[in-house]
Amino acid sequence: xxxxxNEAITSRDIDFAQWYTDVCRKAELMDYSSVKGFIIYRPxxxxxxxxxxxxxxxxxxxxxVQNVYMPLVIPESLFNKEKExxxxxxxxxxxxxxxxxxxxxxxxxxxxxxxxxxxxxYAKIISSHRDLPKLYNQWCxxxxxxxxxxxxxxxxxxxxxxxxxIFATEEEARDNALGVLDIYDDLGKDLLAxxxxxxxxxxxxxxxxxxxxxxxxxxxxxxxxxxxxTTHYFGTGFAEAFGIAFQGKDNILRxxxxxxxxxxxxxxxxxxxxxxxxxxxxxxxxxxxxxIAIIPIxxxxxxxxxxxxxxxxxxxxxxxRVIVDQSDRTPGWKYAEYEMKGVPLRLEIGxxxxxxxxxxxxxxxxxxxxxxxxxxxxxxxxRLLAEAHEEMYRKAQxxxxxxxxxxxxxxxxxxxxDQGGYAKMMWCGSRECEDKVKDLTMATARCMPQGDxxxxxxxxxxxxxxxEKVVYFAKAY
RNA sequence: CGGGAUGUAGCGUAGCUUGGUAUCGCGUCUGCUUUGGGAGCAGAAGGCCGCAGGUUCAAAUCCUGUCAUCCCGACCA
Numbered sequence: 001x002x003x004x005x006n007e008a009i010t011s012r013d014i015d016f017a018q019w020y021t022d023v024c025r026k027a028e029l030m031d032y033s034s035v036k037g038f039i040i041y042r043p044x045x046x047x048x049x050x051x052x053x054x055x056x057x058x059x060x061x062x063x064x065v066q067n068v069y070m071p072l073v074i075p076e077s078l079f080n081k082e083k084e085x086x087x088x089x090x091x092x093x094x095x096x097x098x099x100x101x102x103x104x105x106x107x108x109x110x111x112x113x114x115x116x117x118x119x120x121x122y123a124k125i126i127s128s129h130r131d132l133p134k135l136y137n138q139w140c141x142x143x144x145x146x147x148x149x150x151x152x153x154x155x156x157x158x159x160x161x162x163x164x165x166i167f168a169t170e171e172e173a174r175d176n177a178l179g180v181l182d183i184y185d186d187l188g189k190d191l192l193a194x195x196x197x198x199x200x201x202x203x204x205x206x207x208x209x210x211x212x213x214x215x216x217x218x219x220x221x222x223x224x225x226x227x228x229x230t231t232h233y234f235g236t237g238f239a240e241a242f243g244i245a246f247q248g249k250d251n252i253l254r255x256x257x258x259x260x261x262x263x264x265x266x267x268x269x270x271x272x273x274x275x276x277x278x279x280x281x282x283x284x285x286x287x288x289x290x291x292i293a294i295i296p297i298x299x300x301x302x303x304x305x306x307x308x309x310x311x312x313x314x315x316x317x318x319x320x321r322v323i324v325d326q327s328d329r330t331p332g333w334k335y336a337e338y339e340m341k342g343v344p345l346r347l348e349i350g351x352x353x354x355x356x357x358x359x360x361x362x363x364x365x366x367x368x369x370x371x372x373x374x375x376x377x378x379x380x381x382x383r384l385l386a387e388a389h390e391e392m393y394r395k396a397q398x399x400x401x402x403x404x405x406x407x408x409x410x411x412x413x414x415x416x417x418d419q420g421g422y423a424k425m426m427w428c429g430s431r432e433c434e435d436k437v438k439d440l441t442m443a444t445a446r447c448m449p450q451g452d453x454x455x456x457x458x459x460x461x462x463x464x465x466x467x468e469k470v471v472y473f474a475k476a477y
Numbered sequence: 478c479g480g481g482a483u484g485u486a487g488c489g490u491a492g493c494u495u496g497g498u499a500u501c502g503c504g505u506c507u508g509c510u511u512u513g514g515g516a517g518c519a520g521a522a523g524g525c526c527g528c529a530g531g532u533u534c535a536a537a538u539c540c541u542g543u544c545a546u547c548c549c550g551a552c553c554a
Contacts, residue, residue, distance in 0.1 A: 015548090017547085017548070018547080018548085021546095021547075032545080032546070034527095034544085034545070035544095035545085036544085036545060036546085088553095091552075091553085092552085092553070113554095142554090144553075144554080146552090146553070147478060147551090147552065147553085148478095148550095148551095148552085148553090153554090154553075154554075155554095158554070160554075207554095215554095226554095227554060228554085229554085230554070262554075263554085264554055265554095266554055295513095296512095297512065297513050298511090298512050298513085299512075300511090300512080301512095328511095328512085329512090329515085329516095330511080330512055330514085330515070330516055331512060331513060331514070331515095332512085332513085332514035332515050332516085333514085333515040333516085334514090334515085335513095335514050335515075336514070336515045337515080348513070350512090350513055351513090352513075353513090360513085442550095477554095
C-alpha cells in the first residue's frame with residue numbers, strides 16, 4: 001500500500017503546519033489510528049526511536065542506570081498521595097472503571113507518568129543507606145488525555161523513557177538531574193544534530209511536584225520553541241508523601257532525595273522541524289534508519305545489480321545501514337522517494353560508472369554529488385556521513401544563535417517572538433511579570449539558560465525592578 | 478474545551494443545491510517495452526459515500542446525533 005508521492009508536499013513557507021503533517025505521513029513515519037491522539041508508529045518512524053533508545057541506554061548504563069518496567073495502571077487512591085502532582089495531572093488522566101463485567105471500586109488510572117509507582121516501590125525496598133542510591137529507568141508509553149493533538153508533538157499516548165532516581169543527599173539528586181540534562185544535550189550534539197538551549201525552568205513552568213525542573217529546548221524552523229526533554233530535582237516531597245525513609249550511618253532516619261527525567265518521541269518532531277526542507281525529511285546520519293540508499297541504474301544490464309549488492313555488503317560490513325532498491329521504479333522516482341524519507345546519502349551505480357570503476361554519491365543535506373572511485377567507497381561514505389552531521393549541526397546552530405535576541409522591553413520582546421526565536425530578557429523573577437509577558441505576547445518563559453546568565457542590564461524589562469535572572473521567552477509548541 | 482473547515486477506492490477528487498445505486502486522476506495488479514531526476518502502451522481488480530439513527534417506494538445527496546482529521550484560540554512532554 002504505497003501512498004502517492006507524486007504530489008509535492010506543501011512548502012514550509014506557505015504552511016508550516018501542513019508541511020509538517022505531509023512529511024510525517026509521506027515519509028511513512030506514522031499513520032493515524034481511529035482514536036484521536038493515538039498514532040501508529042510505522043517501521044521507519046519507530047526505527048528512529050530505536051536509534052535514540054540505543055544511544056540513551058548506553059549513556060544511562062554508563063552512569064549506573066538500570067532498566068525496569070512498572071505497571072500500566074495506577075490505583076486512583078495511590079495517585080492521590082502527592083497533592084501538587086495530582087493537581088498537575090488530574091485534568092488529563094484516562095481512567096479505567098470496569099474490569100471484566102464488574103465495576104472497579106478503586107478506579108485505575110492509565111499512567112500519565114509513573115512517579116507514584118516508583119515511589120511506592122522504593123518505599124518497600126529502601127530502608128538503609130546501603131540501599132541507596134537507586135537509578136531506575138523505564139521505556140514505556142504514557143497516556144494524557146490531550147485536547148489538541150499532533151503527530152509526535154502532542155499525542156494522547158506517546159512513547160518515552162522515564163528515569164526515577166533516589167539518593168541519600170540533595171547534592172547527589174541534583175547532580176543526577178543536571179548530569180542527565182547533559183546527556184540529553186549530548187544526544188542532540190552526537191545523534192540528532194540539534195543544538196539545544198538548556199537551563200532551569202521558571203516556577204510557573206516547573207513540573208507538578210518538583211522543586212526544580214530543567215529542560216532542553218530546541219528551536220524549530222518556524223521560530224517556535226519545542227521543549228524536547230526535562231529533568232527534575234524533587235527534593236524529599238515525594239519521599240515524605242510515600243513514606244520512603246532510610247537509616248543513615250549515624251543511625252538517624254531520613255527521607256531520601258529524588259530526581260526524574262525523560263525524553264519522548266517528541267524528539268522525532270524536533271528532528272523533522274529542525275532539519276526538514278521542502279523536499280521532505282532530512283535525517284541526521286546517526287539516527288537515520290537507512291544511511292545510504294543504493295540506486296541501480298538500468299539494473300537489468302549485466303553486472304549492475306551484482307555490483308550494487310557487492311557495494312551494499314561492503315558498506316554493511318563497514319558498519320553502515322544501507323539498502324539497495326531493486327524495485328522496478330525509475331531512478332528518478334527512487335531519488336525523490338529517498339529524499340522524501342531523508343536518507344543522508346544516495347549512491348548511484350549505472351553502466352557508465354561500472355565501466356569507469358566508480359559510483360556517484362549525492363548528499364541529502366545540500367544535494368551535492370561526488371564521483372567516488374570504487375575502492376574508496378567505504379572511506380568516502382564515512383567521511384560524507386560525518387560531514388553531513390557536522391553540516392546539519394552547524395546550520396541548526398547558526399539558525400539558533402541568530403534567533404536569540406536580547407530585548408529591553410515587552411514591546412521589543414513581542415517583535416522578536418512574533419518573528420520567531422528567543423527573546424533574551426533581564427527579569428526580576430516575579431510571577432506577575434512572567435504572566436504579563438504571556439498575556440501581551442503569547443510567549444512563555446522557556447528557561448533560564450545555563451551558560452548564558454551574563455547580566456546585560458540592571459532592571460527587569462517588564463517592571464523595572466532589580467533584575468535577578470536572564471530568561472528566554474519564545475512561542476512554543 | 479470554544480470558533481472555523483472537512484470526511485466518497487490506498488491517495489487526491491466529481492456528484493449533494495434539485496434523492497433514482499458513484500465520476501475522474503494518481504497509485505495497485507498482469508504483460509511487454511523502458512531505466513542517469515517522480516516512464517510508455519495494453520488489459521484488470523478495487524466502494525457498508527466516516528459511523529449510527531431518522532424521513533422516503535428509493536439516501537452519497539435531506540434531517541438528527543456521533544466519531545475522526547485539519548486550521549485558529551485557551552490548557553499541557
